[in-house]
Amino acid sequence: MEPVEANAGAPVAPVGHQPVLLEEALTALVPRPGGRYLDGTFGGGGHTRAILRATAPDGLVLAIDADPEAIVRAEMLAAEPGVGARLRVVRGNFADLEPIARTAEAVPLDGVLLDLGVSSFQLDTPVRGFSFRGEGPLDMRFDPSRGSSAAELVATLDADALADLLWRYGEEPQSRRIARTIVRARESAPIRTTGQFAALVERAVGGRRGRDTHPATRSFQALRIAVNDELASLERALAGAVDVLAPGGRLVVISFHSLEDRIVKQFMARESAECLCPPGMPICTCGHRPRLARVTRKAIKASPAEQAANPRSRSAVLRVAARLPKPHTDEGAS
Numbered sequence: 001m002e003p004v005e006a007n008a009g010a011p012v013a014p015v016g017h018q019p020v021l022l023e024e025a026l027t028a029l030v031p032r033p034g035g036r037y038l039d040g041t042f043g044g045g046g047h048t049r050a051i052l053r054a055t056a057p058d059g060l061v062l063a064i065d066a067d068p069e070a071i072v073r074a075e076m077l078a079a080e081p082g083v084g085a086r087l088r089v090v091r092g093n094f095a096d097l098e099p100i101a102r103t104a105e106a107v108p109l110d111g112v113l114l115d116l117g118v119s120s121f122q123l124d125t126p127v128r129g130f131s132f133r134g135e136g137p138l139d140m141r142f143d144p145s146r147g148s149s150a151a152e153l154v155a156t157l158d159a160d161a162l163a164d165l166l167w168r169y170g171e172e173p174q175s176r177r178i179a180r181t182i183v184r185a186r187e188s189a190p191i192r193t194t195g196q197f198a199a200l201v202e203r204a205v206g207g208r209r210g211r212d213t214h215p216a217t218r219s220f221q222a223l224r225i226a227v228n229d230e231l232a233s234l235e236r237a238l239a240g241a242v243d244v245l246a247p248g249g250r251l252v253v254i255s256f257h258s259l260e261d262r263i264v265k266q267f268m269a270r271e272s273a274e275c276l277c278p279p280g281m282p283i284c285t286c287g288h289r290p291r292l293a294r295v296t297r298k299a300i301k302a303s304p305a306e307q308a309a310n311p312r313s314r315s316a317v318l319r320v321a322a323r324l325p326k327p328h329t330d331e332g333a334s
Helices: 022-029 046-055 068-078 094-103 150-156 159-170 175-186 194-205 217-228 230-244 258-272 304-309 311-315
Strands: 036-039 060-065 087-091 109-115 245-255 292-294 317-323
Touching: 022 046, 022 109, 022 245, 022 317, 036 046, 046 060, 046 068, 046 109, 060 068, 060 094, 068 087, 094 109, 094 230, 109 230, 150 159, 150 175, 150 217, 159 175, 159 217, 175 194, 194 217, 217 230, 230 245, 230 258, 245 258, 258 292, 258 317, 304 311
Parallel strands: 036 060, 036 109, 060 087, 109 245
Antiparallel strands: 245 317, 292 317
């Protein structure tokens, strides 16, 4: 997909950065001049730039990211002519988007966009430790100043706990064999780099043997999710988004693997349901009131042209829901 042209305060995306499902996300978000929007994962800024362009001359975008390098890129964008106060930048986890939005006095919002997963900048920077394509420290933290690194997890978890992590977050079918190999190897020397970890996984599963993807792909995903507590953060972000959306406001989420997408799909289904009682109940006793209306029943995927131009988009799926008005009888509800 071509970068967004500089227009109305929205400069061109950085060279090499290709925001996934950009046109589809904008169509779903329905940005308008004067509207207020939140990009919960600024990353390379491609989606934020496009929202700024679509909401000119007076729309507001609140951009959040836990990665300090992404915050630098966001602040550079805010310094561009025509942007300025239209872009508010906050370093933080998108799990906290509700309190962040309230503190920024941006509530109610007309739209929330969550582009999940890891950015191209993180993958292409070996020192961040997100990829086995380049040798670097086994880190994987979105915010390098907080929490434990992947190397620390690999060094401290016992074989059962490590296997469970690889299975739960990576759906790795050979998780136990990999875990045993890792535990044996660390008895001889610490596992500190992406190359060491990838080589051990490859050894454990018997090499590539004609695989389309590297045998360590699932294990890297599992470690990254665990290090950043991504699934719990996503659940908090979804709940917070509903609380800060205006009636009719759109919640747009781009996921990159089945674990994320399952959470998003189930959340939107639950929040749009009229009743959550178990099947067979003669009458509804749950008292549930739907807060969302699903705009998309089926996930939206990248076009063949985008997939060819940007391989990262091949696994991306987009889901959309809209905030319903608060019922008149539900005065205390959010």
